[in-house]
Amino acid sequence: MIISIVNEIVTDMSLPFYHGTTQFQNLIADEQTLPAIYLDQPITANYNLSQSGYTSATYPINVLFLFKSELDWTPEQHDTNCIQLAELKIREFINRCELHSGIDLITNISSTEFINLFDCNVSGKTLSITLQLNNTYSTCV
DSSP states (O other): OHHHHHHHHHTTSSSOEEEEEHHHHHHHHHHSOSSEEEEEESOOOEEEEOTTSEEEEEEEEEEEEEEEOOTTOOHHHHIIIIIHHHHHHHHHHHHHHHHOTTEEEEEEEEEEEESSOSTTOEEEEEEEEEEEESOOEEOOO
16 A cells, blocks of 8 residues: 555656565666665554544655766765755655645654665665555454
8 A cells, every 4th residue: 555655656756666675676776777766665564543443554664766876986976966866856755745645644754875875886865754644444343
């Protein structure tokens, strides 16, 4: 469910969207066209039970914003060509989350910069964010 929501959010962000487990990120980075947005899996769901008997879920997710870099770049080149672009995309992603009708609450927002993360040399930022969907389910016992 959360993969579909993230896919809807990034659809108009003009970057290809991929998702998969951490073990395959390097392989996908080698094969894909960069830049790209990558949703890291597996995804955890934390369930909340209210006194009224409804269950909601929050999803702490990690989204990588990947841009092609070069091994011999200076830190300033990584910043200009990748990190700053990733920061703009992260802000756009957060804004789109706020506007998405399927998301009720956004919490625990943080990001981490990286340089030459994979052997194909990608730089950018990882966004850690928790999304609570606005669908709740009745729990009958």
